[in-house]
Amino acid sequence: MPSLGRLHLITDTRPGRDPLAVLRAALPVARAELVVQVRVEDDASDREAYELAGQVLGLCRPYGATCLVNDRLHVALAVDAAGGHVGAEDLPVAAARRVLGAGAVLGATAREPGSAAAAVAAGASYLGVGPCHATTTKSGLPDPIGPAGLRAVAGAVEVPVIAIGGVTAASVPALRAAGAYGVAVVGALSGSPDPARTTAELIAALTC
Ligand SMILES: Cc1ncc(COP(=O)(O)OP(=O)(O)O)c(N)n1
Ligand SMILES: Cc1ncsc1CCOP(=O)(O)O
Ligand SMILES: [Mg+2]
DSSP: OOOOOSEEEEOOOSTTOOHHHHHHHHHHHHGGGEEEEEOOOTTSOHHHHHHHHHHHHHHHGGGTOEEEEESOHHHHHHHTOSEEEEOTTSSOHHHHHHHHOTTSEEEEEESSHHHHHHHHHTTOSEEEEOOOSOOSSSSSOOOOOHHHHHHHHHTTOSSOEEEESSOOGGGHHHHHHTTOSEEEESHHHHTOSOHHHHHHHHHHHHHO
């Protein structure tokens, strides 16, 4: 399995957002360090997810960036994405691994060491851990775990830990010090007035 990129850009498909414009700005800066997770709103159709994933894959390919699909693993298979990401309300990790196959990238959400270790034992190749900080991007989330919570998870597993939730370039050093291999962001890039510059700041913080 190729090494995982450190900057995970999760598509923001909320009204008024332009995920492909953000991606076009980020790709030339982050290149193969970029993992794009295609995440659509729950009420989006599979056809919409499929078409967005196909566009994302086409944009990623020349840069060697990785494309994953959130939740909808049949869409990941249909577009030949590198893999997918599942959480507590999605397919169980072991089932997701059977669907995607042994060679796929498979992320799983975790926020404490026990479930993190279980997800890895079931076949997760990386963990999305959070929310690390407060965020308005997704509602109904539990309280942020902060760098200390992330440190507990990172200490319990051998796979890359990707910090998610309210992450900005300014918060990356503390998350890395706590054991994060990389970060996943929605708002930091989608809401940036200059996504190319913000990507450069995130990459600098992740690779220094
Ligand atoms: C890298 C990463 N980490 C966590 C999540 C959250 O997944 P999940 O808990 O299934 O929530 P939804 O994103 O499906 O709403 C993620 N997508 N990516
Ligand atoms: C999907 C998800 N799961 C935990 S936090 C989050 C959203 C992260 O978005 P942002 O980077 O804007 O805080
Ligand atoms: Mg999910």
